Amino acid sequence: MMRDTIILRVVVKLLLPVILIFALYVQFHGDYGPGGGFQAGVAAAAAVILYGLVFGVSAARKVVPQGILLALIPLGVLIFAGTGILSLLLGANYLDYSPLGSYPKAGQHLGILIVEVGVFVTVSSTMLAIFYAFGGRAEDALVSEEENE
Amino acid sequence: MMIVAVYGIIRSRNLFVVVMLSGIYSFLMATVMVVLDAVDVAMTEAAVGAGMSTVLMLAVLGLVRSREAPLRHSPILPIIVCCLTGGMLIYGTVSLPPFGHIDNPQNQHVAPYYIENSVRETGSPNVVTAVLASYRGYDTLGETTVIFTGGIGVLVLLSGVMTRRRRFNNQKESDE
Structure with missing residues (x-):
């Protein structure tokens, strides 16, 4: 989409790992600080979306293929x-995590982590799939316009 | 500042400006949530309201024209509906219990139990996470299922449109 702006591309490349690390921090630190699967999922999806906005949706599709996304959306709910x-x-x-660990507290801890991973997977892949659906159409429209000209 | 943002949203005819202003509005809302000590909600508002929906709106703006279309009908009926709804909501707040009072129903029901026992029972220092993932696990499961269903719905709608348009284009080409 914006292939000519070198400042934007370099800054985005620098920002991407920071955003992803922050998403993981929010994900796994959710027990202790604010945040959890939902917020982390949105942050991780935002990182890929940023990449897609600057480098084009087709480049983002190479990083996270659409087929994997469609499998991940139900996988989160299944987890x-x-x-x-x-x-x-x-x-x-049902959903009482106490027997998952060696003692109830450890089980609860593990259960919360697993469940948050499920939320993370579904939220991030859903957000990304919706972005692909919109952004992909914009790119398709551009391509068909160029073909028409 | 939020009022200024809303006024800008109403007055502006340029949809790009409207999208940016609604993003700013979301950030201000997140700040309000931080002031109210609801850090988790603030984080969600900043990520979803300001980040995700702004980006999705921009992606949609890439598909449509960025000027608002002129009105084709009189705006009086929508204004009446808006004023009625707003008036009823404000009337509803009148009978709410005083903010942050210890005797309020929400501070008397299960909240004290969660605050007292969540660290002992779940080992999670963040009460919000403990309530969301453990005590109210059903609700969060339902929430995740809602996101799943919504995402699948949007994808089905969009892909349906695309295949139909492709078929239409193919048909046009074969007709020519």
């Missing part, structure tokens, strides 16, 4: 629901 079923199999109530 979440599967954790609940796992605790059912271990003899507790």
